[in-house]
Amino acid sequence: MSAAPLLSVRDLGVTFHAPRTLLGRRARNVQALDKVSFDIHAGEIVGILGESGSGKTTVGRCMVRLQRPTAGHISFEGCNIQALSGADPGWYCRQVQMIFQDPAASLNPRLRVRDIVAEGLDIHRIGTRESRREAVIDLLASVGLGADALMRFAHEFSGGQRQRIGIARALAVGPRLIVADEPVSALDVSVQAKVINLLRSLRERLGLAMAFISHDLPTVMFLCDRVIIMYLGRVMEIAPIGAFRMQPFHPYSRTLLALAPGLRQGGEERIPPTPDHSTAAPDLHHGCAFRNRCPHGTAACATVVPPMKQITPERWVACLRPEIFHDAC
Amino acid sequence: MAASCPVLLAEGLNIHFHTRRGVVHAVDDVTFDIYPGEIVALVGESGSGKSVTSLSIMGLLPRIGHIAGGRLVFQPAGHAPVDLAAAPERTLRKIRGGGIGMIFQEPMTSLNPAMTVGEQIAEALVLHHQADRRAAVARAADLLAAVGITRPQERVGSYPHQMSGGMRQRVMIAIAIACRPALLIADEPTTALDVTTQAQILEILKQLRRDTGMAILFITHNLSLVEAFADRIMVMYAGQMVECGNARDVMMAPRHPYTKALLDCLPVRHLGMKGDAARPGLPTIPGHPPDLAHRPAGCAFAMRCGRAHDACRTGHPDLQMVNAAHGHATRCIAWRGMNVAAGA
Numbered sequence: 001m002s003a004a005p006l007l008s009v010r011d012l013g014v015t016f017h018a019p020r021t022l023l024g025r026r027a028r029n030v031q032a033l034d035k036v037s038f039d040i041h042a043g044e045i046v047g048i049l050g051e052s053g054s055g056k057t058t059v060g061r062c063m064v065r066l067q068r069p070t071a072g073h074i075s076f077e078g079c080n081i082q083a084l085s086g087a088d089p090g091w092y093c094r095q096v097q098m099i100f101q102d103p104a105a106s107l108n109p110r111l112r113v114r115d116i117v118a119e120g121l122d123i124h125r126i127g128t129r130e131s132r133r134e135a136v137i138d139l140l141a142s143v144g145l146g147a148d149a150l151m152r153f154a155h156e157f158s159g160g161q162r163q164r165i166g167i168a169r170a171l172a173v174g175p176r177l178i179v180a181d182e183p184v185s186a187l188d189v190s191v192q193a194k195v196i197n198l199l200r201s202l203r204e205r206l207g208l209a210m211a212f213i214s215h216d217l218p219t220v221m222f223l224c225d226r227v228i229i230m231y232l233g234r235v236m237e238i239a240p241i242g243a244f245r246m247q248p249f250h251p252y253s254r255t256l257l258a259l260a261p262g263l264r265q266g267g268e269e270r271i272p273p274t275p276d277h278s279t280a281a282p283d284l285h286h287g288c289a290f291r292n293r294c295p296h297g298t299a300a301c302a303t304v305v306p307p308m309k310q311i312t313p314e315r316w317v318a319c320l321r322p323e324i325f326h327d328a329c
Numbered sequence: 330m331a332a333s334c335p336v337l338l339a340e341g342l343n344i345h346f347h348t349r350r351g352v353v354h355a356v357d358d359v360t361f362d363i364y365p366g367e368i369v370a371l372v373g374e375s376g377s378g379k380s381v382t383s384l385s386i387m388g389l390l391p392r393i394g395h396i397a398g399g400r401l402v403f404q405p406a407g408h409a410p411v412d413l414a415a416a417p418e419r420t421l422r423k424i425r426g427g428g429i430g431m432i433f434q435e436p437m438t439s440l441n442p443a444m445t446v447g448e449q450i451a452e453a454l455v456l457h458h459q460a461d462r463r464a465a466v467a468r469a470a471d472l473l474a475a476v477g478i479t480r481p482q483e484r485v486g487s488y489p490h491q492m493s494g495g496m497r498q499r500v501m502i503a504i505a506i507a508c509r510p511a512l513l514i515a516d517e518p519t520t521a522l523d524v525t526t527q528a529q530i531l532e533i534l535k536q537l538r539r540d541t542g543m544a545i546l547f548i549t550h551n552l553s554l555v556e557a558f559a560d561r562i563m564v565m566y567a568g569q570m571v572e573c574g575n576a577r578d579v580m581m582a583p584r585h586p587y588t589k590a591l592l593d594c595l596p597v598r599h600l601g602m603k604g605d606a607a608r609p610g611l612p613t614i615p616g617h618p619p620d621l622a623h624r625p626a627g628c629a630f631a632m633r634c635g636r637a638h639d640a641c642r643t644g645h646p647d648l649q650m651v652n653a654a655h656g657h658a659t660r661c662i663a664w665r666g667m668n669v670a671a672g673a
Contacts, residue, residue, distance in 0.1 A: 051523035188374040193594035197610035222596035262553035262597035
């Protein structure tokens with residue numbers, strides 16, 4: 001991982017400004033992302049794991065420029081993607097594509113599969129009309145669909161097949177990075193396995209890098225090389241999967257690992273107390289986001305925002321007391 | 330489980346849907362029982378008939394569907410048995426929310442956004458127990474406390490939008506248990522929730538089962554979730570019950586090729602201790618479930634089953650007893666030769 005990263009996220013922040021209410025009052029602004037930093041290298045699958053409200057989807061939307069960050073920046077091969085101008089935004093679109101969670105809602109119901117998959121090729125004027133047609137057939141074949149799919153509409157397909165169409169569309173412009181936002185969570189278990197296998201084989205065949213956004217720890221552990229754990233808009237931990245499984249450092253990571261069905265082993269962490277949602281999330285201007293659920297919190301955890309510390313060359317953790325677990329291993 | 334009389338007995342249940350494509354046999358000859366204090370999981374993928382089965386118990390089938398055969402005998406302790414499949418709407422109304430409580434997947438759409446949660450819990454008590462409105466609201470606070478909501482006295486006055494997803498699901502459970510049901514039907518109650526919240530909701534359901542002795546029918550697509558939670562597991566495929574037994578037996582030594590294939594699809598069963606890229610892909614199940622309007626002859630899983638032989642494609646396999654003492658049964662005629670080891 002010493003080579004320059006494909007994509008770098010640095011100190012990314014997104015604040016959603018709450019609209020005025022009918023009475024003209026301002027609700028609280030929501031800090032969806034707070035100083036998020038990580039790298040994605042060419043050809044690797046990085047899992048971005050978090051619960052609802054963790055900001056994992058917002059990070060993904062920033063990466064494909066669907067969301068404008070309010071702080072920090074993202075660079076792709078050294079180019080700041082917010083500062084692109086002229087023909088460059090189009091160039092960036094061809095480098096980074098997205099796969100969405102709900103394959104039914106993300107495919108245009110009025111277009112035939114041929115046109116859905118070819119839309120990117122048409123927009124970027126890639127190839128001739130004839131070569132595009134060939135390309136679409138090849139793309140469909142690469143995701144396991146036959147040429148008979150060309151003239152059909154999205155509603156004629158099952159959920160798993162629709163997700164394949166969405167993947168073919170993302171692959172059409174020859175991206176080097178795919179942002180996949182919960183691509184299998186709407187699918188049946190047996191169909192999930194097929195799509196996971198497809199994503200893995202695409203990485204091997206095409207050398208794609210992938211940001212796999214998910215809430216499902218076992219799937220991330222199976223598919224990904226590294227994992228980024230997010231909680232309430234912040235990164236809690238970054239680790240290679242194998243090391244993470246052996247020894248998660250952040251108390252929140254330990255909780256997730258202890259609670260994942262089927263992963264539970266001896267020495268189980270207690271389920272942390274429910275945060276009382278009537279008092280809402282903790283004050284995020286001071287202290288650790290996880291502090292009121294953390295069994296190891298100290299007074300300092302309520303005042304100091306834990307910086308990301310590099311524990312080993314490949315591992316980062318945002319905890320004031322990483323030594324409580326680090327020493328154990 | 331010690332009680333002699335099941336709180337619910339489904340016997341030869343058949344449910345048909347009349348569609349433009351013909352009659353869809355959504356549930357085909359399903360038989361099962363649930364005893365007081367038992368947690369039984371009904372597991373299946375979409376279209377397997379698990380939700381239709383639960384809706385039929387509550388008499389909530391959509392208009393195009395009806396119970397075409399079989400009985401659904403509901404018998405809470407100390408009451409006369411009622412066949413829900415034949416009971417008039419008036420009787421069903423008394424049982425819904427009374428003897429049988431129900432919680433659904435999406436707590437936001439199941440709650441009334443214009444009523445406080447206290448009023449919604451009290452509504453069930455007023456309706457079924459003719460409780461005095463004020464007493465009912467007081468009891469609502471007790472119920473909120475029972476499902477682990479802090480400061481329940483203040484929370485009875487909250488509206489659903491002021492609560493998080495996990496809190497709303499707790500409110501749903503409070504409504505469902507308000508009239509001390511003998512049976513709670515939980516249809517994917519944790520699917521929309523975060524893992525940490527999910528674990529808490531399952532813990533609350535277990536606690537309620539211990540405290541009240543109610544039975545729980547837990548409907549889910551998530552096999553790994555029920556392993557530690559359910560006493561018994563019933564697996565549905567294409568409208569039929571293909572395997573049932575103790576949770577441990579079914580998870581550790583499945584005796585139906587579909588159950589085994591479904592378990593093998595789970596990423597959690599293929600995690601080595603090292604994240605190596607050379608790991609083989611996940612096993613998958615070839616093909617699709619059959620069209621239930623044109624059910625093929627023979628075993629419904631035969632065309633996707635690597636072990637199927639000629640006898641599987643003719644005749645209808647009945648449930649075969651694997652272990653009578655454990656109540657482990659499979660709808661596979663070739664179960665004896667199965668290698669149950671994971672990934673085999």
